[in-house]
Amino acid sequence: MTALHERLRFDTANGQVLDDTRRYVLLRADVLTGLFDELPEEAKGEALRAFGRSVARHGADSVRAYAAAIGLEALPAAMEQSAASLGWGRWHIEQAGNGAASTPSLRLTVENSPFAAAGSPSAEPVCHAIAGMLEATAGALWQRAAVAHETRCRAAHGDGGCHFIAMPAGESAPASSFRFPSP
Numbered sequence: 001m002t003a004l005h006e007r008l009r010f011d012t013a014n015g016q017v018l019d020d021t022r023r024y025v026l027l028r029a030d031v032l033t034g035l036f037d038e039l040p041e042e043a044k045g046e047a048l049r050a051f052g053r054s055v056a057r058h059g060a061d062s063v064r065a066y067a068a069a070i071g072l073e074a075l076p077a078a079m080e081q082s083a084a085s086l087g088w089g090r091w092h093i094e095q096a097g098n099g100a101a102s103t104p105s106l107r108l109t110v111e112n113s114p115f116a117a118a119g120s121p122s123a124e125p126v127c128h129a130i131a132g133m134l135e136a137t138a139g140a141l142w143q144r145a146a147v148a149h150e151t152r153c154r155a156a157h158g159d160g161g162c163h164f165i166a167m168p169a170g171e172s173a174p175a176s177s178f179r180f181p182s183p
Helices: 029-037 041-070 075-086 114-118 128-142
Strands: 009-011 016-019 022-024 090-096 105-111 146-152 162-168
Touching (some): 022 041, 029 041, 029 114, 041 075, 075 090, 090 128, 114 128, 128 146, 128 162
Antiparallel strands (some): 009 016, 016 022, 105 162, 146 162
């Protein structure tokens, strides 16, 4: 599969950027994350969670298109490549527990997350958009609903990468897990 940044079509006559029929918009990371910094603290968390839910729901279109083009086995590598193409950091996805007796999970490490790097320091995780895309990826891989959450965020810890986990919906997860509720 051709890398996403090579597939993007810049249709300047119509003022759009497309990957097939999926439209993208280019924004500076600090402009996007600055939106959340402008919100009152009590609204910031819910807005970030809403952003994550939106990415999970709408990002699933891209994930399904990638899976249809390359197959499920190649999907994690395609997602790593696509994240880099879009400036979402350097992703490393690990699959675990795919045996019949164990619960599957996806573990994601992200170096250089634009959401953690561009925003203000935060006591709480801020990379809900990445968790949303991991949720969409896991759902496609397992052909069933999944949940994802960030377990460590650079914005909250000041160094290192951001870490995420995805599991099938309804499976046990760490007590501190964040689940994207349905809208």
